[in-house]
């Protein structure tokens with residue numbers, strides 16, 4: 001059986017005939033969720049303050065990397081193609097770290113999901129955090145849910161226009177600040193702030209800020225839960241990831257039903273009749289930011305923010321019943337309790353162990369790789385066209401592009417050499433000398449491309465592919481890097 | 491649009507949604523008659539207004555010779571010029587440095603060398619690759635620019651001059667001189683051509699035909715060919731005569747090809763690029779070609 005809930009979206013009732021019917025398109029309905037108070041609300045506040053604090057503040061954190069290098073702790077330098085994260089500096093060819101981070105993030109999401117459902121959605125997702133903030137502003141400016149309902153009924157009175165305008169202004173400021181903080185990650189933050197304040201910032205900064213301002217304003221101010229219900233892929237993915245042991249925000253209907261008013265319940269109990277703890281006060285629905293009635297069971301609209309737990313706990317406390325009518329729990333335990341068995345909470349089970357092991361493994365591999373990565377490198381690319389050249393005297397010449405990377409903050413004097421082909425003549429374009437060692441200077445934190453020509457001795461065997469080794473040594477630091485390629489003959 | 495505007499619509503109300511249907515049904519599936527959302531409608535109206543404004547502001551309505559100009563005076567040609575100017579400006583520092591640096595100094599500065607090679611490679615791909623090949627490897631009749639045998643000289647400034655003025659290009663400063671058609675003009679007979687062709691092959695150690703008087707070919711060479719190719723057949727880069735003693739062949743080394751060349755002559759054309767490409771780009775091209783490997 002389905003019931004359109006407060007949000008208007010079709011919901012699936014547990015124990016029904018498991019079919020979703022009803023319109024797939026439902027007109028959006030504005031929600032006026034009530035403020036909740038309690039443990040989960042406090043956790044959410046703490047995360048909100050922390051997350052936004054980091055987001056808005058991080059670009060201003062300084063990190064000394066030495067002269068000539070940016071001193072911003074976190075910086076994506078698109079022009080010079082570098083990514084700085086505290087002591088880590090990532091070059092474009094090391095972008096696989098970012099891929100690794102994404103894999104790690106996905107696994108952490110999986111683990112969170114296996115342990116306690118949509119923790120991401122309920123507490124961490126930017127959509128949730130900003131929507132939460134916007135709701136808070138709305139309640140602050142326009143009054144609590146009841147007052148907001150009133151205002152809607154009153155229509156456009158002067159007072160309402162004033163307050164609505166005020167609210168949108170605050171929203172827009174937050175939205176602008178959100179976009180503004182974003183661009184600070186791509187340039188030196190204090191400089192850019194100064195440029196923005198004096199209207200001298202580059203066009204692209206204004207554009208980015210404008211786009212993000214509009215997006216934040218629309219997503220957090222208007223679309224809100226619609227994003228989660230209609231747009232976001234994560235609810236669909238998590239439906240496939242969850243299992244019967246995962247803890248989800250659950251209405252313990254074994255305890256709550258049959259629901260009845262407080263008075264009827266008291267009377268029923270005094271006559272020894274069954275009476276549930278749910279007093280049908282609707283508080284859980286009233287606080288829900290997505291307009292869900294959790295008593296219909298686990299459902300798509302629920303982002304598992306835990307606010308209904310807070311609301312319900314407050315009610316239970318007032319009527320002197322034990323808290324936790326709505327709690328992180330699962331269907332299995334409800335069934336077990338109804339069968340007179342104790343509930344079991346299986347946090348540690350093959351699935352969570354697997355995820356945890358994978359996270360630790362990948363994290364360890366990435367960390368080792370990061371800590372042991374060389375600070376210089378050499379790559380060789382053989383000319384593909386032509387593969388070889390026959391010179392006037394009939395000797396065969398191959399050409400290569402050798403790239404030498406110096407990731408250190410100081411210029412380096414390196415020695416470049418080629419080995420493996422006896423009697424070959426080596427030339428480096430732009431570098432005087434015949435070798436075997438060629439002195440090569442590479443600027444600080446830079447690369448240098450060399451065009452290297454190897455002319456084989458006359459009478460090279462036909463169709464040969466002879467391995468040659470290219471090396472750079474740093475005589476001061478006693479380090480050596482090598483790369484190999486082939487010398488090809490007709 | 492409301493339901494009333496639709497003729498013959500039966501006012502069937504869908505029970506679940508409470509919305510009337512259009513009266514169309516397919517296998518029992520009925521189409522709801524939901525009005526277009528307001529924002530959509532307004533967006534649509536705005537696009538119409540926009541389109542009208544656009545027609546006045548920009549060239550739009552085609553006429554017999556061209557189109558209406560639009561009051562903004564926008565013109566695709568001037569837009570191209572503008573973006574080209576912007577491109578030149580954005581290339582900025584290094585391009586200017588390249589322009590200001592004497593040709594023979596460029597390869598001594600690593601950064602400038604890399605820049606010139608990159609700029610040269612791009613210009614080469616656009617302008618030179620159709621004849622010389624994407625890797626400058628050449629093909630019969632089109633020199634391989636990687637090899638170190640040069641018709642008009644392989645020094646940097648010689649390469650620069652060749653690119654600037656071309657070969658038999660119509661530019662008065664371009665390289666002239668061509669290989670005459672000794673056979674067609676009746677200067678050499680067929681057997682003589684055979685002899686001289688065999689002699690030429692022998693110069694670079696290629697096999698000669700049996701029963702041919704190669705020495706006679708040598709004599710013919712000394713009188714007929716040596717004036718241009720030199721007594722030692724090493725060619726002369728001032729007149730573009732090929733060095734015939736190397737393993738590099740412009741047209742190929744087969745007997746038939748050489749006989750064909752002596753009979754009909756050669757005179758391939760390379761266009762001049764001065765005036766088509768800016769001097770800095772030509773500089774970059776010269777550096778690129780010079781550093782391919784065969785440069786001298």
Ligand code: SF4
Nearest residue numbers: 121125127228232234
């Ligand atoms: S459903 Fe998507 S947008 Fe909504 S809270 Fe979850 S992850 Fe965020």
Ligand code: SF4
Nearest residue numbers: 288302303305306308
């Ligand atoms: S039902 Fe409860 S946990 Fe789910 S979104 Fe609503 S308030 Fe949050």
